[in-house]
Amino acid sequence: GCGGSDSGSEGGGDDGKLTLGFSQVGAESGWRTANTESIKASAAAAGIELKFSDAQGKQENQISDIRGFITQKVDVIAFSPVVTSGWDAVLKEAKDADIPVILTDRAVDSTDTSLYESFIGSDFKVEGQKAGEWLAKEYEGKTGDVNIVELQGTTGSAPAIDRQTGFADAIKANPNLKIAKSQTGDFKRADGKTVMETFLQSVPKIDVLYAHNDDMGLGAIEAIEAAGKVPGKDIKIITVDAVKDGMTALAAGKINFIVECSPLLGDQLMETAKKVKAGEAVEKRILTKEGTFTPEQAKAELPNRKY
Amino acid sequence: MSIIKNRLFWPSLILAVMLVINMFTSNQFVTIQNGHLFGTLIDILRGSAPLILVALGMTLVIATGGIDLSVGSVMAISGAVACLLISDLGDQNAVGSVLLIIGVAIAASLVLGLWNGALVAFVGIQPIIATLILMVAGRGVAQLITDGQIINVQSSPYATLATGFFLAVPVAFLIAAAAVALTLLLTRRTALGLLLESVGGSPTASRLAGISARRITIMVYVVAGGFAGLAGLIYSANIKSADSISAGNLIELDAILAVVIGGTALIGGRFSIAGTVLGAVLIQTLSVTVVAIGIPPEANLLFKAVVVVALCLSQSPDFRAKVFGRFQSRPAVEKPAVEKVVTP
Amino acid sequence: MTTVDMTPATKGPEINKRRRVYKPNTKYIPILATLFLLVVMYSTSVANYENFGDPSVIVNLFRDNAVLLVVAVGMTFVIITGGIDLSVGAVISLTTTLTATLLQGGWPPLVVLPAVLLLGALIGAGQGAVIHFFKVEPFIATLAGLFLARGLALFINQKSIPIRDDLWRSISDYRIVLADGVVTKPIAIVALVTVLIAAVVLAWTRFGRNVYAIGGNADSALLMGLPVGRTKIAVYTVSGFCAALGGVLFSINSTSGWALQGNGMELDAIAACVIGGVLLTGGSGYVWGTVLGVLVAGLIRTILNFQGDLNSAWSRIIIGVLLFGFIVMQRLVTRKAK
Amino acid sequence: MGEQSPVLEMTGIRKVFPGVVALDGVDFRLFPGEVHALMGENGAGKSTLIKTLTGVYEIDGGEIKLGGVPVRIAGPLQAQQAGVSTVYQEVNLCTNLSVAENIFIGREPRKWGKIQWGKMRRRATELLARLDLDLDVSAPLDTYSLAIQQMVAIARAIDIDARVLILDEPTSSLDTAEVEQLFRVMRLIKESGVAILFVSHFLDQIFEISDRLTILRNGQLISEHRVEELSQVQLVEKMIGKELAALEDLEDKAQRNRERAAEAKPLLEAKGLGRTGAISPYDLTIHEGEVVGLAGLLGSGRTELARLLFGADKADKGELSVDGKRVTLRDPQVAMKHGIAFSSENRRTEGIIGDLSVRENIILALQATRGWTRPIPRKKQDEIVEKYIKALQIRPADPERPVRNLSGGNQQKVLLARWLITEPRLLIIDEPTRGIDVGAKAEIQKLVAELSDGGMAVLFVSAELEEVLRLSHKIAVLRDRRLVEELENTADVDADRIMQTIASGATS
Numbered sequence A: 001g002c003g004g005s006d007s008g009s010e011g012g013g014d015d016g017k018l019t020l021g022f023s024q025v026g027a028e029s030g031w032r033t034a035n036t037e038s039i040k041a042s043a044a045a046a047g048i049e050l051k052f053s054d055a056q057g058k059q060e061n062q063i064s065d066i067r068g069f070i071t072q073k074v075d076v077i078a079f080s081p082v083v084t085s086g087w088d089a090v091l092k093e094a095k096d097a098d099i100p101v102i103l104t105d106r107a108v109d110s111t112d113t114s115l116y117e118s119f120i121g122s123d124f125k126v127e128g129q130k131a132g133e134w135l136a137k138e139y140e141g142k143t144g145d146v147n148i149v150e151l152q153g154t155t156g157s158a159p160a161i162d163r164q165t166g167f168a169d170a171i172k173a174n175p176n177l178k179i180a181k182s183q184t185g186d187f188k189r190a191d192g193k194t195v196m197e198t199f200l201q202s203v204p205k206i207d208v209l210y211a212h213n214d215d216m217g218l219g220a221i222e223a224i225e226a227a228g229k230v231p232g233k234d235i236k237i238i239t240v241d242a243v244k245d246g247m248t249a250l251a252a253g254k255i256n257f258i259v260e261c262s263p264l265l266g267d268q269l270m271e272t273a274k275k276v277k278a279g280e281a282v283e284k285r286i287l288t289k290e291g292t293f294t295p296e297q298a299k300a301e302l303p304n305r306k307y
Numbered sequence B: 001m002s003i004i005k006n007r008l009f010w011p012s013l014i015l016a017v018m019l020v021i022n023m024f025t026s027n028q029f030v031t032i033q034n035g036h037l038f039g040t041l042i043d044i045l046r047g048s049a050p051l052i053l054v055a056l057g058m059t060l061v062i063a064t065g066g067i068d069l070s071v072g073s074v075m076a077i078s079g080a081v082a083c084l085l086i087s088d089l090g091d092q093n094a095v096g097s098v099l100l101i102i103g104v105a106i107a108a109s110l111v112l113g114l115w116n117g118a119l120v121a122f123v124g125i126q127p128i129i130a131t132l133i134l135m136v137a138g139r140g141v142a143q144l145i146t147d148g149q150i151i152n153v154q155s156s157p158y159a160t161l162a163t164g165f166f167l168a169v170p171v172a173f174l175i176a177a178a179a180v181a182l183t184l185l186l187t188r189r190t191a192l193g194l195l196l197e198s199v200g201g202s203p204t205a206s207r208l209a210g211i212s213a214r215r216i217t218i219m220v221y222v223v224a225g226g227f228a229g230l231a232g233l234i235y236s237a238n239i240k241s242a243d244s245i246s247a248g249n250l251i252e253l254d255a256i257l258a259v260v261i262g263g264t265a266l267i268g269g270r271f272s273i274a275g276t277v278l279g280a281v282l283i284q285t286l287s288v289t290v291v292a293i294g295i296p297p298e299a300n301l302l303f304k305a306v307v308v309v310a311l312c313l314s315q316s317p318d319f320r321a322k323v324f325g326r327f328q329s330r331p332a333v334e335k336p337a338v339e340k341v342v343t344p
Numbered sequence C: 001m002t003t004v005d006m007t008p009a010t011k012g013p014e015i016n017k018r019r020r021v022y023k024p025n026t027k028y029i030p031i032l033a034t035l036f037l038l039v040v041m042y043s044t045s046v047a048n049y050e051n052f053g054d055p056s057v058i059v060n061l062f063r064d065n066a067v068l069l070v071v072a073v074g075m076t077f078v079i080i081t082g083g084i085d086l087s088v089g090a091v092i093s094l095t096t097t098l099t100a101t102l103l104q105g106g107w108p109p110l111v112v113l114p115a116v117l118l119l120g121a122l123i124g125a126g127q128g129a130v131i132h133f134f135k136v137e138p139f140i141a142t143l144a145g146l147f148l149a150r151g152l153a154l155f156i157n158q159k160s161i162p163i164r165d166d167l168w169r170s171i172s173d174y175r176i177v178l179a180d181g182v183v184t185k186p187i188a189i190v191a192l193v194t195v196l197i198a199a200v201v202l203a204w205t206r207f208g209r210n211v212y213a214i215g216g217n218a219d220s221a222l223l224m225g226l227p228v229g230r231t232k233i234a235v236y237t238v239s240g241f242c243a244a245l246g247g248v249l250f251s252i253n254s255t256s257g258w259a260l261q262g263n264g265m266e267l268d269a270i271a272a273c274v275i276g277g278v279l280l281t282g283g284s285g286y287v288w289g290t291v292l293g294v295l296v297a298g299l300i301r302t303i304l305n306f307q308g309d310l311n312s313a314w315s316r317i318i319i320g321v322l323l324f325g326f327i328v329m330q331r332l333v334t335r336k337a338k
Numbered sequence D: 001m002g003e004q005s006p007v008l009e010m011t012g013i014r015k016v017f018p019g020v021v022a023l024d025g026v027d028f029r030l031f032p033g034e035v036h037a038l039m040g041e042n043g044a045g046k047s048t049l050i051k052t053l054t055g056v057y058e059i060d061g062g063e064i065k066l067g068g069v070p071v072r073i074a075g076p077l078q079a080q081q082a083g084v085s086t087v088y089q090e091v092n093l094c095t096n097l098s099v100a101e102n103i104f105i106g107r108e109p110r111k112w113g114k115i116q117w118g119k120m121r122r123r124a125t126e127l128l129a130r131l132d133l134d135l136d137v138s139a140p141l142d143t144y145s146l147a148i149q150q151m152v153a154i155a156r157a158i159d160i161d162a163r164v165l166i167l168d169e170p171t172s173s174l175d176t177a178e179v180e181q182l183f184r185v186m187r188l189i190k191e192s193g194v195a196i197l198f199v200s201h202f203l204d205q206i207f208e209i210s211d212r213l214t215i216l217r218n219g220q221l222i223s224e225h226r227v228e229e230l231s232q233v234q235l236v237e238k239m240i241g242k243e244l245a246a247l248e249d250l251e252d253k254a255q256r257n258r259e260r261a262a263e264a265k266p267l268l269e270a271k272g273l274g275r276t277g278a279i280s281p282y283d284l285t286i287h288e289g290e291v292v293g294l295a296g297l298l299g300s301g302r303t304e305l306a307r308l309l310f311g312a313d314k315a316d317k318g319e320l321s322v323d324g325k326r327v328t329l330r331d332p333q334v335a336m337k338h339g340i341a342f343s344s345e346n347r348r349t350e351g352i353i354g355d356l357s358v359r360e361n362i363i364l365a366l367q368a369t370r371g372w373t374r375p376i377p378r379k380k381q382d383e384i385v386e387k388y389i390k391a392l393q394i395r396p397a398d399p400e401r402p403v404r405n406l407s408g409g410n411q412q413k414v415l416l417a418r419w420l421i422t423e424p425r426l427l428i429i430d431e432p433t434r435g436i437d438v439g440a441k442a443e444i445q446k447l448v449a450e451l452s453d454g455g456m457a458v459l460f461v462s463a464e465l466e467e468v469l470r471l472s473h474k475i476a477v478l479r480d481r482r483l484v485e486e487l488e489n490t491a492d493v494d495a496d497r498i499m500q501t502i503a504s505g506a507t508s
């Protein structure tokens, strides 16, 4: 990377410690909090001084946070973009100030990829695909109609859009897999529950629920149970994230399948930051280590879940 | 004729239309299942309980000419407090302890309301900014309480608040109904309603009529805080967990909307409890209808916009007069023979 | 029509003489108090944080808050008449989405720019017309406007759309060097010019004075023969236009459009006005106050950014605490001075 | 004049409000160069007629001709453009703006579209000087008293280049000197050919200034006369539709009671009570059953003096005792606990609560003293309200009507009722007869006399010196925000005597 060429310059603190400015999207979910905690913990462990700021879900805040980091002359800037596009200008400013940038969790769609060193994070579209593929496999060979309801994330947010399209792509080949209703649950547990209540009332027979995150799925489970149905059996449930609560439900058989979207990318970030600062080459795309879980896998994994 | 002139006629009509739509789209509208009522209508009634509670408090605040933006944060705090304490209980199903904890959470909400009221009445800060402070900081406090995570509880007495049934009727709905009754009692059986409307109508004139505007103001914020706290408990009991981030997020907008639909003017003065309840149920029905008729998420807002526009226009007497005016038979009036608009 | 010639009264008896009533001119005190507190807050931060004294901190304040500044200026007009405009954030999102979509569709930028500005103004005018002609509460009319504008934006495109148009890019990249190491961007200049124009309009034009009169007492204003309806519609038009301009600035700042852009901006704008001493009941306040309000909010954010070790919960609490301290001090200083 | 054609001709004007026919086929003519008085009781429809003319209300029937041409006026702006300039009954100005702006808003001197503030202030100062007022024209209007606001409204109206000038009760809170100024200006305007429509409940003023008059009763046209054709008694008869019951000689009664009152127990004593910038420290003792009148010119500080005794403003000097015990009136509530009541001169912003009904407005103060937990039973409310609606002849006699829709005079009566039902020991009434018609005025005066007979002390503030003289046992004279003299209202005290005191500024 170009940013690292003048390593050993003045930046950072007087103690020669590496300073990392990190701008988080916000604190919109437990997943995000875990993500933040991971970054903080890893920074402390790696001896990196972390400047953290929270954009409260607003791009304008995030842009000004990044500019703030530039003014503060931090060594490396990292951020989880609120939205995919619109970063060129501020990234150019960072480049002009010779501060390397690392993206986490969400990508940017800039055409000029030299504006950032690396992107660490999962691929939402792939997550949706994984969910769809599992479902296709479940119903392989069966021809009866399968009614799917989908609980989408916040309308217009990148994970919601990508998880939707990824999933739809993966089940496209099977005409019997039909999305009967799709509605936003805003990534919230309570909204997942109310929307599911209405789904249950307005869709004659629901076979599968696909929720864009665990929380909505958990809310929906409440609704399903209240309606006298058995989650996981009467209605198959697929979610994304694999937070602790979701894994517990998965282990209990209330959820059938979870695609992991790990928030724990702190270590990878610190490692990359150090490399970038030292001028070493880093991979442009670093995928977070993540998998998928079935109930059995969940039982084994559960004791290790921290978040 | 006179019924059409009633402010609440049109919202009621729109509500009725939406309920009818739901009747057709839903598998069960109202049935009895396992000895209690069940179905879409019941879901709506139960689901609107938190909004009704918040909007009730908001009505009183607005009647005095104020506004309370902090209700969502208060909801989050009360849910967080309750769940944190319950999750520490040895036996989460101990009714006594849960009741006590509910009391603690509501007390906390009342204190938060008191804080708002004091800022408005004693420091003299404009209500919108005074409550904005708690709106921003309050959610931070709630996040601190839950440590940014969702706290789960497994307490059936607590869950009863939202999902239980009493005499076949949902408990949440009963709580909301009780709150409505209490508010009606407070405002119409005592002189509080009159004093509120008077303070909202003209603070100066009220002061000179010997009304302690301060005490009244503080009181309404306290009541609003308490109701918001109760709403927060129902919200969190419904999902058996405290979600300090999304609990009550943006509910202040819905609550204000409910109040305005109900015919209470934002500048204060006359208020209508019945109208507010109607408004709240209408908003809840609207979001259920959106799902029930399968409006795609990206069109949700457009649909809502159409309904709100229809609502506000139908409620405007001027709109009805201007648009439907010529269809109504009016007492014959002699118009001036020659009409000429004067220009200088 | 005859002009009345009123020769000055023959001096009446001594007892008829009226004295001037001297009262200190208190109308600027809130603004001065706010400015004073802002300076105090800034200097404390300079003392506490490394690099805070860098002039670019102040310069960036204007650039980072350019959109809010423009939107809040429009909001100031509306609030002074005693109204409120909740649609501004949504108009921003619609503007950015539309701008990006049209530019992507190959429309010439010089057509897109006036078109979206006009659209914003039209949305504002429509809301104003509903408010005036049908006597619908501003809150509910503009809330419907919010749903409509954001609904349209989401309907056009849910995703965020990059803008690759050359004009947009070049304005976005254009650097105005103020001093060595201190640069700003055109959007900040546009925002400042907007503020200046607004200040002049409010203080020096008939329209501006009508805005104050209506906020003071709309019924009286009507009886005094002021064009109340026209003015009301006009302020919402101004606000809609400012929101659209804010949207354009946003799309330049980020070279993208997104339907969720500017979410919640209405509250920020209202808060900025109120912090700056504009009364929500109408009839009183200045654009300069609003500017200070925006700067207060921006400065608080900057302080949090420099502090750098707060998690989300604590940063919310600190924002609240700083806001609280500021408002209370403002009240106390103002009260003392009066 | 008869040969001239009318500049304004209204025929068959009809205006219906829900439940009330405010105007029922009223004809009205106005000739150039005349002062035409519009007469009628409270609620007769005078203000409504004016508002239909200026387009505030749309008419339900009839025709309006201006300069012989039938017109439809859409609103006050169009009326102004058509040459009709109006001072409405309730002072309708924007008190948040400066005095100068209130005079010129909408017509500001401009250059390149930019308002010339300096020129505007200069012209405002000049204009006010013609009304013999010297104000700081850049101060916000709300720093001035209602009377001054009324003068400002007049200044605005006469500066508008008009062929018809309408003045709806412009003199209701002015005192003699101001009225004289106003009349002088009115005569000048009239001479220039402008037609003036004038409303007032002061019969003397009517006979002094007007040329012709039109009488309304209950929304109907009764008759139109030249002023010379009628005597005051005949006029009143036509207005109220019956002979005015002979007034008891209040003045004599006041004389008789004077000594009794002076010997009664002191109820309230102010010693060196004052407030910086509002009123210099003053001493005043009010005994039980005593009527104390306050006399002074516009802006002499009568209102300020009275407000301190109610805690409406907080005194920053001196002390006050009630029944010999020291009290601090932190706010009105405390004063009310001590049996003090205060009806403000500014009924629109400090008195009525427009949205609330007549009933609610009347019981408001009584309810406030009881606190919110002890509501007045509805039956009792209805009883009280009905009684006072009758006693004060509040019209329309519908307790559930929003008070905003009542005519100005009737609103004033509602306020009086509000305070009377609290049965105060000291009733402070600031301009209680403002805008009240002859009949009702007499009733109110009688009421004050009766109340004082029954032991209630009254502090009576009125711009009408005669009224003060008729009712008071003791008169306190103010000048320049200072209480300059306190005199017993003996037989030899008359208006001249008091004016002298004001002029000489003697200190007691």
Ligand SMILES: Nc1ncnc2c1ncn2[C@@H]1O[C@H](COP(=O)(O)OP(=O)(O)OP(=O)(O)O)[C@@H](O)[C@H]1O
Pocket: D017, D018, D020, D021, D022, D040, D041, D042, D043, D044, D045, D046, D047, D048, D049, D089, D395, D396, D405, D406, D407, D408, D409, D410, D435, D437
């Ligand atoms: N906006 C309104 N709505 C309903 N009724 C009204 C309205 N305005 C006036 N009225 C009624 O119309 C009648 C005439 O009122 P108006 O104000 O013209 O009386 P007025 O002659 O000016 O009396 P005053 O001497 O007290 O000013 C009254 O009965 C009043 O209650």
Ligand SMILES: Nc1ncnc2c1ncn2[C@@H]1O[C@H](COP(=O)(O)OP(=O)(O)OP(=O)(O)O)[C@@H](O)[C@H]1O
Pocket: C021, C022, C023, D143, D144, D145, D146, D147, D148, D173, D276, D277, D278, D296, D297, D298, D299, D300, D301, D302, D303, D304, D345, D463
């Ligand atoms: N705090 C103050 N500082 C300066 N001037 C004041 C203050 N308060 C009131 N005034 C002015 O003092 C003047 C006297 O007030 P006011 O009119 O109440 O006296 P008044 O004798 O009751 O006269 P009026 O007949 O007009 O009621 C008014 O012009 C008012 O604007």
Ligand SMILES: [Mg+2]
Pocket: D046, D047, D048, D089, D168, D407, D408, D409
């Ligand atoms: Mg009148």
Ligand SMILES: [Mg+2]
Pocket: D145, D302, D303, D304, D345, D430
């Ligand atoms: Mg006075």
